[in-house]
């Protein structure tokens with residue numbers, strides 16, 4: 637070995653080989669269980685977190701599961717507006733589940749599909765129990781008017797891809813597909829029309845039917861047109877979209893009453909289809925009865941942890 641190193645190699649090779657050996661020695665030295673290690677596990681040592689399986693009490697699975705809200709500005713504003721539906725949802729699940737709003741203003745199903753694997757991998761994938769997916773408003777903008785347009789066929793394709801990604805990456809998350817909502821005017825911002833929005837609603841419902849054949853009860857749909865308009869009234873050619881003004885601030889984005897109906901719509905699907913995800917059915921994370929907790933002055937960390945996390 638030494639011979640090899642000191643052979644007819646350039647100075648540079650010699651130098652780097654020696655450097656490598658030195659690093660290897662230092663590394664080996666640091667890895668060997670020395671007296672420092674033994675000292676740190678001594679009872680009187682300065683508070684080190686318990687790491688061995690003997691000192692950590694067995695704990696129940698106390699972690700927070702997640703509800704992920706995927707969409708466009710209707711989701712983004714849902715977490716920004718003071719009365720936003722996403723904000724209200726995270727209030728409802730306080731200390732029970734994490735509600736993460738991932739809404740991207742202006743996005744269509746094409747861009748959202750590309751982002752979905754990364755968004756799903758942001759969090760331990762088996763922690764995501766429900767994905768609420770509301771996308772399609774921007775897909776419907778008139779062709780040629782904006783890079784946001786996605787044809788109906790491709791829109792359905794991307795809904796299918798997004799649900800496939802959710803199934804493959806999370807394995808057990810439920811999916812609540814939400815149709816793009818109506819707008820409260822025949823035309824909004826020059827390039828959203830009530831009639832084309834209606835077609836994207838139908839496209840979303842059809843995509844849901846096909847996804848349902850594969851996923852079964854792991855997927856459900858919330859029809860925003862029924863929620864806002866009701867009883868298929870919006871199918872009547874004389875229907876006046878202005879009657880929906882009470883739900884929208886600018887014809888397209890929810891205001892208080894729209895947020896509230898959306899919030900209630902999501903909850904009612906959860907409660908009827910997936911009662912195990914009903915917040916009323918969950919206990920709060922970490923013990924809440926602090927009046928029964930071991931006091932600090934007792935110095936019994938293990939008892940305090942047992943009280944907090946459960947376990948033996």
Ligand SMILES: *[C@@H]1O[C@H](CO)[C@@H](O)[C@H](O)[C@H]1NC(C)=O
Pocket residue numbers: 708709710740741742743773774782784
């Ligand atoms: C769609 O994109 C426009 C920008 O062109 C944006 O103003 C609007 O908020 C977006 N709508 C949704 C529902 O994301």
Ligand SMILES: *[C@@H]1O[C@H](CO)[C@@H](O)[C@H](O)[C@H]1NC(C)=O
Pocket residue numbers: 760762
């Ligand atoms: C989630 O996955 C991790 C590994 O990725 C595993 O250790 C853990 O037990 C899983 N939890 C549940 C609740 O399936």
Ligand SMILES: *[C@@H]1O[C@H](CO)[C@@H](O)[C@H](O)[C@H]1NC(C)=O
Pocket residue numbers: 864865866867
């Ligand atoms: C739909 O029709 C039923 C029965 O006529 C009525 O009770 C209900 O209020 C209607 N829903 C809406 C949203 O108009």
Ligand SMILES: *[C@@H]1O[C@H](CO)[C@@H](O)[C@H](O)[C@H]1NC(C)=O
Pocket residue numbers: 719720721724728892895896897899900
């Ligand atoms: C927020 O949630 C509360 C409690 O569920 C509900 O009473 C209220 O109507 C909700 N507000 C909105 C704007 O959704």
Ligand SMILES: *[C@@H]1O[C@H](CO)[C@@H](O)[C@H](O)[C@H]1NC(C)=O
Pocket residue numbers: 911912914916917
């Ligand atoms: C709680 O969940 C169980 C099963 O997951 C279900 O049978 C029960 O109806 C739920 N309770 C409520 C209040 O939703």
